[in-house]
Amino acid sequence: MPSSTRHTTSPEQMAAARRSFAAVVGAQNLFFDAQDQEAYADAFAVDDNLHRPAGAIAPDTVEQIQAIVRIAAEHRIALWPISRGKNLGYGGSAPVLAGSVILDLSRMKKIEYDEENGTVLLEPGVGFYDLYDFLKARGLKHWLSTPGNSWGSVIGNALDRGVGYTPYGEHTTKLCGMEVVLADGTLVRTGMGALTNSPTWQLYRFGFGPAWDQMFVQSNFGIVTKAGLWLMPEPESLMGMDLEFDKPDDLGPLIDAIAPLRREGVLQQSPTIGNWLRAAAILTTRNEWTDQKGALSDAVIAAIRKKFQMGWWGVSLRLYGRETINREAYAILEREMNKLKPLSMKPTNWKRGDPLEMTGWTGTPITFPMQNANWHGGRGGHIGFSPVLPQSGSAAMAQFRRTYERYKEYGMDYQASFAFGERHLINVNAILLDKDDPAMMARVDPFIRALVADAKAQGYGEYRTHLDYMDLVASTYDFNDGALGKLNDRVKAALDPHGVIAPGKSGIGSVTRQAQAGEPS
Incomplete structure (x- = not known):
């Protein structure tokens, strides 16, 4: 351990x-x-x-x-x-x-809202539900981007590079201007905030000279007491589709189909391809299907998928903006996805003025995905392993096969997703815990260390990790005898x-x- x-x-x-x-x-x-x-x-x-x-x-x-x-x-x-x-x-x-x-x-929950420019200046205690309620009371002229578990802090999530589902889903990139207390008590404002009473603090990310906002992301260089965030204007329309794919090997072609659409900007949001357990773990519990220890058998997986009519992989694609543009883009999505012969394709369509679907795709805070912590029943939980990959179907398939075999080797049930950025993929793996099973808990640490080593052998590093593995993951960033880590320490x-x-x-x-x-x- x-x-x-x-x-x-x-x-x-x-x-x-x-x-x-x-x-x-x-x-x-x-x-x-x-x-x-x-x-x-x-x-x-x-x-x-x-x-x-x-x-x-x-x-x-x-x-x-x-x-x-x-x-x-x-x-x-x-x-x-x-x-x-x-x-x-x-x-x-x-x-x-x-x-x-x-x-x-x-306790620090102040919100300052620039409705004209679509920005907020938030204190760290403002949660996603707080900000959503604040914006809803003002007509929801701007939408949030929310993570799958939305009871946390908006700024805290962005500072740990959390992600959501709308075009603004790479939260850390929407930060603009911070107020920070340093270890000696000095108060600093970054970017344009370094000018007293600047009206552009939340409008221009960089200021003059070095831009420090990202230096306070995932670091311990100071305490962020306020941060600016850009919000997405309410779109005229939202169109898209929910897709299911039948086989594990469908992952590679699906990534190769989505990646160019994301890079071109046809897709402006960052879709996430999730495996069957990502959905099933919030609908059922393991003991309803088997009492066998170790990784689930193919027969049990097939039975769960059949009951809930789900594919091995699922993905939701969404288009935001002007309706005329969305209609043209939707035709492109439909054509490209049909080439892959999905198990199912369910279209969705929303126009301004319609009732808003309460999902992450509309920036609505949600918490139901946390139900996955109860997969084993009793004292459950999860721990994440999330390496960054290129947007390549072959690389993703190789990563999937390596990782899936490790899950089986260590007797764990495989829950994973592949989340798109503009040019990268994050392979988010959840290790679902049963804290009432000492034998399983004893396997978690060697399992995670094996995953980290496997990823490092491919040149992949994690973008975010648990407390237990911060030193380990930092050590994998080892170019020139760990020069980056030494710079951070200096x-x-x-x-x-x-x-x-x-x-x-x-x-x-x-x-x-x-x-x-x-x-x-």
């Missing part, structure tokens, strides 16, 4: 820091008892003893955050900032470094020499080295 380095703050240091924290936010906003520690732990942890926080503190202003980081530096307290703590499958609200104090920003050392903010996040700064040196200590 992964080892867990523990924060070495003395009880006296922690007690003194807690008194200072309470003076800043009030004792009612400190959470340090055993129940609080459990609440901020990783609900889907493979090993519940790893990554346990010391407690949490919940500020609601930027000034409080500035005071908190100065106190943390004084007492060598490690802080782990979270927006809403819903990063399930990747660690939830838990820290890399056990004994860290969670900096819970979920920036971290310059901005946060005591390692106060999220030590170990994304493999930046060696948690083990810090603990041995007493930083934070």
Whole structure:
């Protein structure tokens, strides 16, 4: 199993820091008892003893955050900032470094809306449901892009490169301008926000000189207290189709058919091709079909697919914008998909003024996909493995075959999808856990390490990973003796020499080295 380095703050240091924290936010906003520690732990942890926080503190202003980081530096307290703590499958609200104090920003929920330009300036505690309700009350002139589990933070999801289903589905690319507290308490605004009272802070991404927004994505260089986000104007029409394909080998031709349409811009959204279990795990549970351990047999898979009338792979394609343009584009989609002889093709059509379908395709927040955590019943969960691939049918088929064989080897049920970007694919694999099955849980760590090694052998790296594997995944980015990781460490050392903010996040700064040196200590 992964080892867990523990924060070495003395009880006296922690007690003194807690008194200072309470003076800043009030004792009612400190959470340090055993129940609080459990609440901020990783609900889907493979090993519940790893990554346990010391407690949490919940500020609601930027000034409080500035005071908190100065106190943390004084007492060598490690802080782990979270927006809403819903990063399930990747660690939830838990820290890399056990004994860290969670900096819970979920009370910070301000929204500023520029209706004319279609932008918002959000604090980290604004969730997808919050923003959706805010926009709905104003007539939904702009649409969100939401992930499959939409109870998290809009900004937190973008900062971890989460994805959605509309043309604005690559969320991190829609960030524009941030406000950030650095480890010494300095407050910085990036891009055009570096000009006092700039009216273009959420309109132009880059500003003058180096553009820092992406430096605070998946990093521990600062604490994002506000971020701008572009929203999609409500389209005149939405057209598309839901398709099912019968055989595992249909994946490659399907990717090769969709990829040029995505690159040309015929498809502006980023479709996701999901396997049968991605759908079935929210409709049924495993024990309804078998009591056999190990990976599901082909016979059981066939029975589940037959009952729910689903293909081995399914994909939804959507077109957004002017109706006349969508009609022409739809004819292209229909022609190209019919060449593949799908098992089924169900068209969908919406025009402005019609009732809105409540799905991710319309930017409606949803949570039902989280039902997959109950696939095994009991104490379930999942953990993700998500390497980045080229948009190539042959590469995707090879990746699928390698990974599917690994799932069978380790006795796991295969749930996976291939999510399109403009030029890349992300192969999102969910490992569905049964925390009441010790034998299965003992296989999870070697299974994930095998998957990481298999991907690395092809030159593929993960875009996002669980706390347990941040150092491992960072080490696969090894060009020129890991020059990128060393650059990250140099920036971290310059901005946060005591390692106060999220030590170990994304493999930046060696948690083990810090603990041995007493930083934070």
